[in-house]
Amino acid sequence: MNSLFVFTLKELKEQIKTFKGIIIVIVLLLFGMTSPLLAKLTPEMLKMADLGVEIKIPDPTYIDAYAQFFKNMSQMVLIVVLLIYSNSVVNETLRGTAPLMLTKKLTRSAFIIAKFLSAAVVWSVSYVASALTCTLYTAYLFPNAPTAKLFLPLATMWLFGIITLAISILTSTIFKNYALAAVGGFCLWGLTLLTGSIPKIKDYSPAALASINVQLISGTLAPEKMLWPVLTGCIYTIFLIACACIVFRKREL
Amino acid sequence: MPLLEIKNLSKKYGSINAVSGLEMTVEQGSVFGFMGQNGAGKTTTLRMITGLANPTGGSISVCGTPVNFGSSAANRHIGYLPDVPEFYGFMRPREYLELCGKLYGMDKASISAKSSELLKLVGLENAKRTIGGFSRGMKQRLGIAQALIHSPELLILDEPTSALDPIGRKEVLDIIAALRGKLTVLFSTHILSDVERVCDTIGILHDGKLALKGGLEDILKKHSGQSVLLETLGCDRIHPLKAELKKLDYIKDLKEEAQGGLIVICSSAQRLYSDICPLLARLNIPLVRFERLESKLEDIFIEVTKDE
Numbered sequence: 380m381n382s383l384f385v386f387t388l389k390e391l392k393e394q395i396k397t398f399k400g401i402i403i404v405i406v407l408l409l410f411g412m413t414s415p416l417l418a419k420l421t422p423e424m425l426k427m428a429d430l431g432v433e434i435k436i437p438d439p440t441y442i443d444a445y446a447q448f449f450k451n452m453s454q455m456v457l458i459v460v461l462l463i464y465s466n467s468v469v470n471e472t473l474r475g476t477a478p479l480m481l482t483k484k485l486t487r488s489a490f491i492i493a494k495f496l497s498a499a500v501v502w503s504v505s506y507v508a509s510a511l512t513c514t515l516y517t518a519y520l521f522p523n524a525p526t527a528k529l530f531l532p533l534a535t536m537w538l539f540g541i542i543t544l545a546i547s548i549l550t551s552t553i554f555k556n557y558a559l560a561a562v563g564g565f566c567l568w569g570l571t572l573l574t575g576s577i578p579k580i581k582d583y584s585p586a587a588l589a590s591i592n593v594q595l596i597s598g599t600l601a602p603e604k605m606l607w608p609v610l611t612g613c614i615y616t617i618f619l620i621a622c623a624c625i626v627f628r629k630r631e632l
Numbered sequence: 633m634p635l636l637e638i639k640n641l642s643k644k645y646g647s648i649n650a651v652s653g654l655e656m657t658v659e660q661g662s663v664f665g666f667m668g669q670n671g672a673g674k675t676t677t678l679r680m681i682t683g684l685a686n687p688t689g690g691s692i693s694v695c696g697t698p699v700n701f702g703s704s705a706a707n708r709h710i711g712y713l714p715d716v717p718e719f720y721g722f723m724r725p726r727e728y729l730e731l732c733g734k735l736y737g738m739d740k741a742s743i744s745a746k747s748s749e750l751l752k753l754v755g756l757e758n759a760k761r762t763i764g765g766f767s768r769g770m771k772q773r774l775g776i777a778q779a780l781i782h783s784p785e786l787l788i789l790d791e792p793t794s795a796l797d798p799i800g801r802k803e804v805l806d807i808i809a810a811l812r813g814k815l816t817v818l819f820s821t822h823i824l825s826d827v828e829r830v831c832d833t834i835g836i837l838h839d840g841k842l843a844l845k846g847g848l849e850d851i852l853k854k855h856s857g858q859s860v861l862l863e864t865l866g867c868d869r870i871h872p873l874k875a876e877l878k879k880l881d882y883i884k885d886l887k888e889e890a891q892g893g894l895i896v897i898c899s900s901a902q903r904l905y906s907d908i909c910p911l912l913a914r915l916n917i918p919l920v921r922f923e924r925l926e927s928k929l930e931d932i933f934i935e936v937t938k939d940e
Contacts, residue, residue, distance in 0.1 A: 381734075381737055382734075382735050382737075385731065385734040385735055386735070389720075389731055392722075393720060393722060396722040397722055474718050475714065475716060475717075475718035476718045476719065476720060478682075478684055478712075478714055479712070479714070479717060479718070479719070479732075479775075479778065480735065481683075481684065481704065482682045482683070482684065482704075482707050482710065482712040483704070483707060483732060483735040483736055483782075484704050484707060484708060484735055484736050484737060485704060485735050486703075486704050487702055628702045629686075629702070631679075631684065631685045631686055632679075632684045632685075
């Protein structure tokens with residue numbers, strides 16, 4: 380337990396000193412700030428573009444701001460996060476820094492869990508800062524925006540980010556080079572999202588955590604509907620990390 | 633009881649036997665030179681001792697604690713320096729040693745005192761920059777310090793001098809020499825002069841097995857007198873002599889030297905002493921010089937690792 384804590388702290392320190400964590404914070408803050416602004420300005424920008432045809436665009440609302448935020452998170456931010464963390468284990472095994480740590484009293488499972496926990500801390504801090512920025516800026520740009528009902532849709536997107544991290548840690552453990560780890564992570568992430576399109580399982584799929592957030596805010600979906608995706612999302616995360624631990628314990632270094 | 637005990641250890645990579653039925657013990661307090669040609673299986677063996685590689689068969693124990701692949705249980709007894717140590721480049725040497733000490737569960741005061749002592753031992757007490765800017769020699773010295781942070785009983789060094797310049801090599805060997813008597817060192821190398829300088833016991837790995845093991849002095853003594861230098865008058869006389877010597881079953885090798893010199897390596901010096909004078913007389917070759925040579929580790933190494 381002590382070695383897990385020590386190695387997690389080292390990982391956090393590394394993410395700050397190598398700017399990996401700082402890049403994630405900046406990217407997320409940027410999207411948190413620009414999402415409501417983009418929602419507010421899109422109609423104006425289309426008008427100014429003068430496309431030669433008359434386009435009727437309804438006035439933007441706070442729902443558009445959050446829709447933009449969730450779209451950015453699920454389509455761009457999580458891909459950046461996936462690519463950044465898919466080299467976390469493979470980098471140590473390829474460079475040869477892992478053997479020196481693993482010949483101390485650090486277990487292989489603790490090594491993997493520390494990688495995941497530190498990534499989760501950076502993601503959580505960045506996401507909270509980004510969501511808070513988005514909420515405050517949305518409230519400023521759209522004065523009638525409610526702040527109630529926001530916790531669940533924001534929390535489910537956070538959980539999907541945690542799943543994304545678990546995917547990147549697993550593929551980083553399975554594959555022995557950077558490119559394969561990144562491509563493998565992207566494929567598994569895509570497959571996870573695809574389960575949200577399969578009729579029989581879509582209501583239970585963790586993919587729902589990143590796709591029906593706006594419906595929760597607009598009130599067109601009951602919060603109870605998220606129970607299964609949250610549950611399967613948690614189980615899926617534990618499963619991915621357990622698989623990473625098992626694979627790493629069998630890996631010769 | 634030996635500090636390190638290896639029984640019937642084997643490791644296969646596909647159809648290749650990297651290590652095959654290795655039996656080896658390392659006694660407490662010794663500086664054990666673990667020798668072998670490139671690819672002999674030295675690094676594989678060391679990786680199995682540290683639990684980084686999975687043996688195909690056999691067992692290893694360190695201070696009575698069995699080594700299991702992927703487990704860190706026996707690591708408290710071991711300090712390990714791989715052949716090319718890599719560190720976290722963003723850290724400073726003291727920071728890295730602190731991380732290692734914390735991973736062993738040491739308290740803050742012990743880590744601080746031990747770090748200062750070790751940084752002084754390896755000559756890095758004034759190195760304030762990050763490890764990313766270190767030379768190879770500095771990394772090797774830091775590698776020794778991190779391996780010693782928890783005062784292990786067994787220090788395993790995998791070819792610590794092979795990639796260093798003469799100054800870096802001397803510095804690392806001086807550190808190893810300074811550790812003599814304080815702990816047990818298992819020192820893998822193929823640089824024989826390094827072994828002669830710091831080791832008191834040697835083991836030569838060949839074909840995945842320990843082909844020779846013993847005290848360095850004993851081995852050198854046992855093999856002394858097995859090489860003889862003959863010098864004849866005129867180079868042309870050496871060829872018939874070589875041809876005749878080759879016929880003798882106890883002659884192992886013949887090396888021609890300049891100006892009619894011939895080094896004869898044999899398995900029985902006594903028989904050579906009896907046979908050489910009648911042979912020279914029969915061939916009518918005048919002898920200028922006959923000298924019993926002191927055996928070198930290099931000759932022993934070549935003899936042991938020579939494929940039939």
